[in-house]
Ligand code: GDP
Ligand code: IMO
């Protein structure tokens with residue numbers, strides 16, 4: 525048994541795609557288990573840039589199979605678009621499959637997401653407007669359309685009729701927007717089902733067999749723990765469980781099967797979308813980090829908010845995920861900044877000093893972060909490949925994180941390229 529889970533520990537965009545791509549070279553399976561095309565995972569291969577939204581980042585060099593498992597919400601049009609993009613660059617995609625159980629993002633989910641966000645005018649979550657939340661709502665309400673339904677004309681028609689009755693009433697009466705035509709959607713999604721039929725399979729049995737046979741199975745998380753529906757900054761979260769725990773329900777594998785739990789964090793923090801961010805920088809330094817780190821959303825193009833590394837939230841994320849291997853990315857972006865600050869505690873509204881994350885999201889806006897200052901470095905580290913060669917202060921920064929969290933950093937990323945990694949121990 526050799527399983528690996530890569531998850532984000534912050535607010536997304538930690539560089540999970542790059543790490544998954546690197547690990548996928550030795551993986552027999554790479555599996556997405558939650559979220560949908562709200563994700564944006566960037567992988568650089570030489571001068572070529574790939575941004576994967578729905579396909580596992582393993583698609584580029586995994587010698588085995590790539591699965592989009594049952595827990596993912598699938599926009600099949602995005603799937604086809606991405607497959608075409610990858611194929612147009614000369615890469616194969618016949619190793620990519622979707623679970624029959626995965627729920628389908630329908631046009632009404634996207635509209636519902638969009639209208640709701642528009643309606644809130646300033647208090648919106650700042651979603652990607654990809655229909656993620658509304659699709660998961662229908663799944664939980666047991667009215668969702670699954671990939672397997674696209675292959676059955678009667679069931680698809682029946683489910684569409686029931687759904688559109690309700691959705692069209694909300695669109696016309698509540699949002700005062702146009703209604704949707706059932707025939708158009710029915711024909712389109714029936715055709716999509718036929719186009720994808722050879723890729724729609726049962727993924728859980730094969731995955732469990734692979735795990736039993738000791739194959740390398742890599743689960744790729746999208747989003748991150750601070751966007752987790754339960755443990756993130758609710759309601760400013762996504763609608764799934766991007767934690768390691770999410771793998772079990774999202775791919776149909778038992779908790780006992782999960783071994784290497786890899787948590788990815790940037791050397792600082794970013795957030796795209798709304799919600800509290802105690803260590804956010806609103807000054808020139810924040811702008812500098814955004815510029816040097818190219819901090820613009822891979823899915824929506826929005827500028828990412830930037831700030832110092834928050835060890836209190838990172839500890840919370842490591843605890844919920846049970847992380848046993850840490851990855852720190854974008855250390856190169858901090859070059860030239862001194863002093864560096866990291867959050868070690870918060871001061872609450874009533875003056876209490878705490879080092880744990882709160883469930884009261886609204887209070888977090890009023891918490892004052894307490895920082896530890898560390899000296900920076902000026903040397904270019906983008907070409908460093910061994911930990912020993914890092915500047916002393918960069919090592920001290922990494923050690924400070926390790927000591928605070930009590931977890932070893934096994935990989936430090938010093939640039940967007942596949943090769944720009946300092947690997948301290950090979951996981952497999
Ligand atoms: P993901 O959603 O977690 O896969 O992350 P994104 O791809 O959305 O955002 C991470 C961005 O940082 C991408 O543009 C990566 O190419 C880039 N990146 C990843 N690791 C590093 C690194 O160590 N240094 C620098 N400078 N960029 C990196
Ligand atoms: P990756 O996988 C960063 C954010 C949105 C919004 C909130 C809810 O690239 O790390 P949603 O559309 O999911 O209902 O939006 O979650 N969000 C992300 N932020 N990276 C992502 O994915 C994200 N996926 C969703 O900006 O704040």
Ligand code: MG
Nearest residue numbers: 537564565822
């Ligand atoms: Mg991203």
